[in-house]
Amino acid sequence: MMVDQPRYKNSDEVDFxxxxxxxxxxxxxxxxxxxxxxxxxxxxxxxxxxxxxxxNEIEILVLDKLTNHPKLQPTTVRKTPDEKAKQQRALVYGxxxxxxxxxxxxxxxxxxxxxxxxxxxxxxxxxxxLMDWPITYADLxxxxxxxxxxxxxxxxxxxxxxxxxxxxxxxxxxxxxKSSGVIFERAARKLGWHPYPAPMAILSQAxxxxxxxxxxxxCLGFGCEVGAKSSSLVAxxxxxxxxxxxEIRPNSYVHRIEMDANGRATGAVYFDQKRVVxxxxxxxxxxxxNGAETPxxxxxxxNKQFPNGLANSSGIVxxxxxxxxxxxxxxxxxxxxxxxxxxxxxxxxxDFYELDPQKVAFYGGxxxxxxxxxxxxxxxxxxxxxxxxxxxxxFKAALAQDFNRTMEIFxxxxxxxxxxxxxxxxxxxxxxxxxxxxxLTYKDHPDDLKLGNWMFARAHELFEAAGxxxxxxxxxxxxxxxxxxxxxxxxxxDPKTSVINADHRTHDVKNLxxxxxxxxxxxxxxxxxxxxxxxxxxxxxxxxxxxxxGEISA
Amino acid sequence: xxxxNRRNFLLRAGTGFSAAWVTANWxxxxxxxxxxxxxxxxxxxxxxxxxTPEEAAEVEAISARIIPTDDTPGAREAGxxxxxxxxxxxxxxxxxxxxxxxxxxxxxxxxxxxxxASKFSGLTAEQQDAVLHSFDESAPAGRRAFRARxxxxxxxxxxxxxxxxxxxxxxxxxxxRDGVGxxxxxxxxxHVFQSPFGYYDKDYPGWQSAAxxxxxx
Numbered sequence: 001m002m003v004d005q006p007r008y009k010n011s012d013e014v015d016f017x018x019x020x021x022x023x024x025x026x027x028x029x030x031x032x033x034x035x036x037x038x039x040x041x042x043x044x045x046x047x048x049x050x051x052x053x054x055x056n057e058i059e060i061l062v063l064d065k066l067t068n069h070p071k072l073q074p075t076t077v078r079k080t081p082d083e084k085a086k087q088q089r090a091l092v093y094g095x096x097x098x099x100x101x102x103x104x105x106x107x108x109x110x111x112x113x114x115x116x117x118x119x120x121x122x123x124x125x126x127x128x129x130l131m132d133w134p135i136t137y138a139d140l141x142x143x144x145x146x147x148x149x150x151x152x153x154x155x156x157x158x159x160x161x162x163x164x165x166x167x168x169x170x171x172x173x174x175x176x177x178k179s180s181g182v183i184f185e186r187a188a189r190k191l192g193w194h195p196y197p198a199p200m201a202i203l204s205q206a207x208x209x210x211x212x213x214x215x216x217x218x219c220l221g222f223g224c225e226v227g228a229k230s231s232s233l234v235a236x237x238x239x240x241x242x243x244x245x246x247e248i249r250p251n252s253y254v255h256r257i258e259m260d261a262n263g264r265a266t267g268a269v270y271f272d273q274k275r276v277v278x279x280x281x282x283x284x285x286x287x288x289x290n291g292a293e294t295p296x297x298x299x300x301x302x303n304k305q306f307p308n309g310l311a312n313s314s315g316i317v318x319x320x321x322x323x324x325x326x327x328x329x330x331x332x333x334x335x336x337x338x339x340x341x342x343x344x345x346x347x348x349x350x351d352f353y354e355l356d357p358q359k360v361a362f363y364g365g366x367x368x369x370x371x372x373x374x375x376x377x378x379x380x381x382x383x384x385x386x387x388x389x390x391x392x393x394x395f396k397a398a399l400a401q402d403f404n405r406t407m408e409i410f411x412x413x414x415x416x417x418x419x420x421x422x423x424x425x426x427x428x429x430x431x432x433x434x435x436x437x438x439x440l441t442y443k444d445h446p447d448d449l450k451l452g453n454w455m456f457a458r459a460h461e462l463f464e465a466a467g468x469x470x471x472x473x474x475x476x477x478x479x480x481x482x483x484x485x486x487x488x489x490x491x492x493x494d495p496k497t498s499v500i501n502a503d504h505r506t507h508d509v510k511n512l513x514x515x516x517x518x519x520x521x522x523x524x525x526x527x528x529x530x531x532x533x534x535x536x537x538x539x540x541x542x543x544x545x546x547x548x549x550g551e552i553s554a
Numbered sequence: 555x556x557x558x559n560r561r562n563f564l565l566r567a568g569t570g571f572s573a574a575w576v577t578a579n580w581x582x583x584x585x586x587x588x589x590x591x592x593x594x595x596x597x598x599x600x601x602x603x604x605x606t607p608e609e610a611a612e613v614e615a616i617s618a619r620i621i622p623t624d625d626t627p628g629a630r631e632a633g634x635x636x637x638x639x640x641x642x643x644x645x646x647x648x649x650x651x652x653x654x655x656x657x658x659x660x661x662x663x664x665x666x667x668x669x670x671a672s673k674f675s676g677l678t679a680e681q682q683d684a685v686l687h688s689f690d691e692s693a694p695a696g697r698r699a700f701r702a703r704x705x706x707x708x709x710x711x712x713x714x715x716x717x718x719x720x721x722x723x724x725x726x727x728x729x730x731r732d733g734v735g736x737x738x739x740x741x742x743x744x745h746v747f748q749s750p751f752g753y754y755d756k757d758y759p760g761w762q763s764a765a766x767x768x769x770x771x
Contacts, residue, residue: 054727058723182755214746216746217745218745337754341751342749376722376735381718396621396626396738400740
């Protein structure tokens, strides 16, 4: 941990308390402290650094060293509101300074123009609450560029004919292509599609005191021990700390936003590591706890004035949850790919980003990517073709034969916002601190499944064109588990159908702001973090302007 | 290892790394070298912390049927039983009961299927496989989970997952002795690699050239 951080007292009324230090929280901390404000970031997880990150799969798979823990933070799951939810793991998110950006795959596509105006363009979709954003791609474009340059994204501008306009090229070239990427690229071209180098939040060149990627191969699920992965931890939090105005307070589990009689937030109440309760006072509260924990915190903060939860006059806090639809096809080739070397994704294509609902008979669109995101152990559990013996001589022979010759195509796509799909408080189950656990209610919209299966068929076509020796896959299924946690406190101009306005300010509480996956109005096509970070940069500008005009504390 | 020695070690060990590339990536390489260094320290003496020697012999015999030794090393050579033993007093403490209850059940199954026998490790390989088949409840096929999760339903499945983990984990962390598991699957021991990585990317002309070729074709 940095030694030059200020140490604020709980009784010091700082300018902003930020709940969560992930993709959005880290950037807001950086921007607001750089703009001269005094900031305390409360992070429920530990403060880990490069020295703590290992390639120990047990720490990741069994101990949840970087993520929410299913024993301490159990969850329940059901499909529809009339069911009783069963205890089951509903989600995985980063629980450490830097949040999910520490362990993510780092796919960093921008959203396209269509994602912001889709309701106007395709009209209403039965069974969904599809809505336009109150901002457009053009409003967000400068902030996408900011993410690329300030956080660090590798890529090649202009390589995809479907890309939206951009004001600046990428700050550094794409990472080296992998064999999976070359196979994908050649086959896609044969089919007349337009593959291009994947934009990744991983450094291809040393930059800002951080190393370039060394292709260790332990990427998805792991923290980067050389600082090449552009997490909030290395790209934002460290800048915030250097301002001398930002304190990162780890092991601080916020469970209530404190309110005064005038309906203003006065700070955040949290458990420290010893489970002692504190109130950090602040002039304004910014919640960046992710698309599950942000609505949970609002619901946990219900009081007499806000009996249905804070900032929930609309009744939609936690609702319209979107996971992104998907499917995976795996293929085997004759020669070694050695795809265990390097980061996960080197090629992607967006030919199907905007499908014509009239032609395909469903709403949606998506992208395909070439990847290998297995570690040796996860490959042995999930990378072999169906029907392979699970132990014994033939199992071992399959591992030896296939580990280096396997790649995957991931299908990514839209999820429609459906009101019943939600995170709420479980009425019975409690977490280790005695607080109501998260309850997931989720049933994919039929169009999401249709899209998933349509994309799945394209992935099969691609492997066919690539001459894969073997291919198999798991088509889209109803999801009961998520890692993209989107839309649960969505942004909009109408306080009846949204929770925050275009400035990320809650419609109901003047000095309460929300910014993370929960802010998204639509789900994009599967890679939300880039947009969450662009929103965070924009939110910081909006909040700074409001504060400087005296419109937050007044 | 001094920094200078580490640097020489890396220059020698890494195939095809240019000196300029090593210099450019120096901080990262140091970190990777520390991994290798810690690996040497992590080797534990073969002393059991959870199993009795008899239990250890049974567990080792089972692991050796899950990943057998043939013309290449198997679970036995990878020291999987030590990984599991240490695991059961650390990350896998929740699975202690599974083993405590599972081992007597195994012994009962051995006697039931092969009257007169009482030890799994005393059976022939074919007999051992018959016993394990009687335990194995195949998992249904389905979409793969976001992450595979060791720590499972029954004794055999738990032992199967622990064996795989002990065979394939980064050797730094107490299994996969001498990296034999990675040798079997063809994963190089290094944690720093340079492109080209495999057969299909080695002659790749670059994205621009590939795009132009495609346009011509």
